[in-house]
Amino acid sequence: MATNNFQNARQRFGDSPLHDQEIRASESPFYTRGSCSFLLDNLQQSQQDHYYMSEQGSSFHGLLRQDSPLSPDMNSFGLGGPNYSNTSHGGYYSGYTNNQNADVFYTGTSGTTACPRNHQQSYSPKMIQGLGLSDPSLQCQLRDTDQNLRTGNSGGYYRRQVSMSRTPSLPDAASCKAEDDAEDDVASNTEESKIGEPYAKLIHRALMGAPSHSMALQEIYQWFIDNTEKGSSAGSGWRNSIRHNLSMNAAFCKTDRTIASPSDAPAKKTSEWVLADWAIADGVTPTTRYRKTTSKKSARPDSHGAMNASRQNAGKKGGSMAGRTKTLRMTQGRSLGFDGQALRARDAERDREARRERRRYHQLRTMATPPQEDSEQRPFSPTTPTAAAGMNVANPYYFKDSSFEGMDVAVYDMGHVQGVYTGDDGPVFTHNGLPSFDGEGLWPGMHGH
DNA sequence: AGGTGTAAACATT
DNA sequence: AATGTTTACACCT
Numbered sequence: 340m341a342t343n344n345f346q347n348a349r350q351r352f353g354d355s356p357l358h359d360q361e362i363r364a365s366e367s368p369f370y371t372r373g374s375c376s377f378l379l380d381n382l383q384q385s386q387q388d389h390y391y392m393s394e395q396g397s398s399f400h401g402l403l404r405q406d407s408p409l410s411p412d413m414n415s416f417g418l419g420g421p422n423y424s425n426t427s428h429g430g431y432y433s434g435y436t437n438n439q440n441a442d443v444f445y446t447g448t449s450g451t452t453a454c455p456r457n458h459q460q461s462y463s464p465k466m467i468q469g470l471g472l473s474d475p476s477l478q479c480q481l482r483d484t485d486q487n488l489r490t491g492n493s494g495g496y497y498r499r500q501v502s503m504s505r506t507p508s509l510p511d512a513a514s515c516k517a518e519d520d521a522e523d524d525v526a527s528n529t530e531e532s533k534i535g536e537p538y539a540k541l542i543h544r545a546l547m548g549a550p551s552h553s554m555a556l557q558e559i560y561q562w563f564i565d566n567t568e569k570g571s572s573a574g575s576g577w578r579n580s581i582r583h584n585l586s587m588n589a590a591f592c593k594t595d596r597t598i599a600s601p602s603d604a605p606a607k608k609t610s611e612w613v614l615a616d617w618a619i620a621d622g623v624t625p626t627t628r629y630r631k632t633t634s635k636k637s638a639r640p641d642s643h644g645a646m647n648a649s650r651q652n653a654g655k656k657g658g659s660m661a662g663r664t665k666t667l668r669m670t671q672g673r674s675l676g677f678d679g680q681a682l683r684a685r686d687a688e689r690d691r692e693a694r695r696e697r698r699r700y701h702q703l704r705t706m707a708t709p710p711q712e713d714s715e716q717r718p719f720s721p722t723t724p725t726a727a728a729g730m731n732v733a734n735p736y737y738f739k740d741s742s743f744e745g746m747d748v749a750v751y752d753m754g755h756v757q758g759v760y761t762g763d764d765g766p767v768f769t770h771n772g773l774p775s776f777d778g779e780g781l782w783p784g785m786h787g788h
Numbered sequence: 789a790g791g792t793g794t795a796a797a798c799a800t801t
Numbered sequence: 802a803a804t805g806t807t808t809a810c811a812c813c814t
Contacts, residue, residue: 537792556804576794583794586806593805610801610804625791 538577538584541567542591543623546614553594553613556582588625590618 545562546552554562559581563570569577585591594611618624 539792579795580793582805583807584792585804 536567538569538580539588539590539623539625541569542581542584542588542612543614543618546591546612547619551613552619553611555609555611556585559585559612585612588623590615590623 541563542559545559545566546554549558560570560578563577563581569580585593591612592615594613595609
């Protein structure tokens with residue numbers, strides 16, 4: 340019967356997209372919590388807008404659908420990671436989280452075999468090239484920073500996931516790039532550039548792929564771990580560099596987001612890094628915001644590598660000057676982008692890239708406009724209370740779950756829960772804002788945690 | 789000369 | 802302790 344349902348869904352999805360209501364009505368038994376198992380190798384593209392999982396053996400059937408009023412310009416869906424070797428049933432598994440654009444249908448795994456959650460692993464985007472989503476700029480990182488959700492609802496188990504984004508009706512980034520390269524008659528640097536890609540660009544890419552172009556620091560860390568070589572290097576110097584770049588580059592703006600509490604508990608505030616508007620359109624600029632004309636004179640031009648002597652007056656670093664310039668900067672306003680824009684545009688390669696991204700961004704923007712977004716520019720992510728305040732139960736994409744009672748968690752929209760595996764006891768998300776039935780989870784027997 | 793990475797000091801949360 | 806700011810300097814174009 341499971342197969343039938345899946346085949347039903349697949350057939351119907353393959354032929355004509357369904358709307359939420361129809362789907363829920365027809366497939367509700369399988370529309371449960373945000374978890375599913377699937378085998379990525381069998382992920383197939385049925386139409387431009389739909390992917391589905393083909394059947395594998397007798398164990399799995401699943402379906403992914405992409406469309407959402409939350410972010411119509413960025414169809415995305417989450418992918419978990421199969422693990423072929425360590426599962427007790429020798430199969431595959433993955434938790435799946437509700438991305439803002441993905442609906443998941445699954446019919447469960449075969450039998451009652453459970454996969455230990457601690458075997459889960461995130462999936463590297465480059466492993467999904469069969470989907471044609473390998474271009475990094477099309478990647479979308481799930482958010483995983485909601486500590487409240489994580490510790491409060493997942494029983495300590497939590498796994499971040501990688502999600503991919505695609506814009507079906509648009510030319511992909513590769514063709515865009517090829518086009519531009521042809522226009523400018525410039526050799527492309529495909530492989531090499533990825534290795535030595537500077538921090539600023541990497542951060543920019545990460546943020547471009549993120550919902551609302553904003554990420555928390557931890558998310559950026561994780562993105563580097565998943566997508567860059569730097570992130571897999573040993574020490575923590577790369578973290579320092581990330582922070583350094585975030586602070587130094589005008590393209591990255593820090594936004595304080597306060598999470599209102601449902602029961603007027605102390606409001607929590609975290610911070611996010613968001614791309615400046617001009618950076619969204621034009622890309623990153625050199626990281627020179629605060630770099631003054633420090634006489635870079637090599638005070639000791641003798642043998643290089645002797646930095647110790649020059650560090651003798653290290654007490655001056657940061658220090659008193661730091662505080663002064665900071666307050667000054669704060670009063671002046673921050674992300675005006677003066678220096679950035681001035682510094683931009685002379686580099687030809689950078690210019691091309693900017694155009695390319697601008698074009699793609701324009702296409703993204705024009706193909707669909709987020710419904711809840713009014714004319715005013717919103718510098719913050721939709722996870723700010725402004726979005727939360729306006730949410731109501733009538734909006735099917737917002738939810739409130741009783742399991743949050745007593746927790747320092749506000750009413751969240753789907754943007755908050757992306758990437759959060761809530762565990763068997765976690766909240767259940769559905770499009771109508773109602774908790775779905777508490778069917779059997781993917782990992783029965785794991786309730787003890 | 790300027791961009792970048794890295795280390796580090798200091799500041800803030 | 803994590804996060805954010807800033808200085809300093811080497812290295813590379």
